[in-house]
Each structure stands twice: as C-alpha cells, then as structure tokens.
Amino acid sequence: MTKSIDTSARTSSPRTQSSLSRRCVVSLMCTFSCIVGPAHAGAATSDHERRIIVAIAERPDPAPVVAGTSRGYGGLSGYSASTRNRLTSADIARDHQLVEIANWNIDLLHLHCTLFEMPVGVERNALLVRLRNDRRVRLAQPQQAFYTLNSAASGT
Incomplete structure (x- = not known):
C-alpha cells in the first residue's frame, strides 16, 4: 500500500515565486550596492545620492562553436557581461x-546589474519611475549607503 503525500503546502504559485524572487533581488541588490564608511562621515555625499542600480534580464551570448573541440571550452566568458547585456546597458x-x-x-537570478550615475540636476524619483516603465528594465533602485558606528581601534 502506498501513501499519498500532500505536497500542496510545499509548492507555491508563480505569483508567490515571483514575489519571493523580487524580494531576493532587492536584498541582493542592496548587498552588492552598499557603501560602508565610518559614522563620522556624515550623510551620503551627492555622488552616492546620484547613483542608481538597474537590473536587466541576463541574456547570454550564444555559445561559440570552436573548431577542433566538441566541448567548446575556449569560448566561455566567465563572470563578464555578454555582448547583448553590454549593448542593452x-x-x-x-x-x-x-x-x-x-x-x-547575478547568475542565479538571471540578471545583469549596472550601477549608473545620474546627471546633475535630474530628479532621482522621476528618473526611477521612467526606468521602471522601460520594458528592458527588471529593477531600478537608488544605491543604498550604510555607515558603521564604531571607530578604528587605538594602538596599544
């Protein structure tokens, strides 16, 4: 006699998976975009306030066919952006x-992220709205700045 196992509690809808993926992306984006500095540095500089992160769908280049090998190892690009992603960015x-x-x-999420600097005089929130409405963009957010509260240890 076989037992039936209810897996409905373990599976999630595409909407839930999409929501989880989005939260994961935001968490990773914040992690990759943080700036750490001493607490006495004060507020973020205008340079950091003008920086935004844009993520687009990762579109790898087609694998090249290398004559003389059936494995094609010679054409692997590693961590660098594909030509398609560089052109889209x-x-x-x-x-x-x-x-x-x-x-x-971010290979696991199939995203290519770019840190951009906005031109002087452009309103950040308006730019983010325009970027979020751009069909090529999956995520657009300001760069986050984080500062430590401790100071350097004194020499003994």
Missing part, C-alpha cells in the same frame, strides 16, 4: 543620460 545609459560606473551578473 549602453542603450539604457544613452536613453536616460546615465554614466555607467560598474556592472555584474
């Missing part, structure tokens, strides 16, 4: 007058 930067500071992939 460059298009977003051009369309929204942004300057790229850094970029990285």
Whole structure:
C-alpha cells in the first residue's frame, strides 16, 4: 500500500515565486550596492545620492562553436557581461543620460546589474519611475549607503 503525500503546502504559485524572487533581488541588490564608511562621515555625499542600480534580464551570448573541440571550452566568458547585456546597458545609459560606473551578473537570478550615475540636476524619483516603465528594465533602485558606528581601534 502506498501513501499519498500532500505536497500542496510545499509548492507555491508563480505569483508567490515571483514575489519571493523580487524580494531576493532587492536584498541582493542592496548587498552588492552598499557603501560602508565610518559614522563620522556624515550623510551620503551627492555622488552616492546620484547613483542608481538597474537590473536587466541576463541574456547570454550564444555559445561559440570552436573548431577542433566538441566541448567548446575556449569560448566561455566567465563572470563578464555578454555582448547583448553590454549593448542593452549602453542603450539604457544613452536613453536616460546615465554614466555607467560598474556592472555584474547575478547568475542565479538571471540578471545583469549596472550601477549608473545620474546627471546633475535630474530628479532621482522621476528618473526611477521612467526606468521602471522601460520594458528592458527588471529593477531600478537608488544605491543604498550604510555607515558603521564604531571607530578604528587605538594602538596599544
């Protein structure tokens, strides 16, 4: 006699999975975008207030076919962004007058993230709304700044 196991409690709807993925993305984005400095540094500088993070869907380049090998190891790009992602990020930067500071992939979430700096005089919230309405963008948020409360240990 076989027992039937109810797995309905363990499976989640696509909507729940999407919500969990979004929270995971936000957590990871905050982790990757944090700036740590001493407490006496005061408020975030205007440079940090002008920085935003944009995530787009990761679109890897097609695997190249290398003559003489059936494995194709020669064409692996590793952690770098695909040509498609670099072009999409460059298009977003051009369309929204942004300057790229850094970029990285989050392979597990199939996202390519870019840290951009906004032009002087642009209102951040309005720019974030425009980016969130851009069909290429999966996530757009300000860069977060975090400061430590301890000071350097004195020499003994």
